Amino acid sequence: MPPCQRLRHSSLTVDRQAALYQIDVESILAFAPNGLTSPDNAIEGMVLILPGAVLPAPSTDHIWP
Numbered sequence: 001m002p003p004c005q006r007l008r009h010s011s012l013t014v015d016r017q018a019a020l021y022q023i024d025v026e027s028i029l030a031f032a033p034n035g036l037t038s039p040d041n042a043i044e045g046m047v048l049i050l051p052g053a054v055l056p057a058p059s060t061d062h063i064w065p
Contacts, residue, residue: 014039014048021053 018025
């Protein structure tokens with residue numbers, strides 16, 4: 001099994017999440033435990049497994065007091 005990341009589906013679309021984690025949408029849909037046949041079936045709060053996902057670099061645009 002390739003490296004995976006697990007995340008709770010946010011308001012980002014599956015397409016945006018795939019781009020953010022450098023994987024293709026088809027790999028998210030093809031991973032049977034996700035239970036998706038279409039990106040339109042994902043609902044906010046759903047936990048998705050992203051096979052082969054690469055974590056994005058930490059953001060540097062936050063300004064802390």
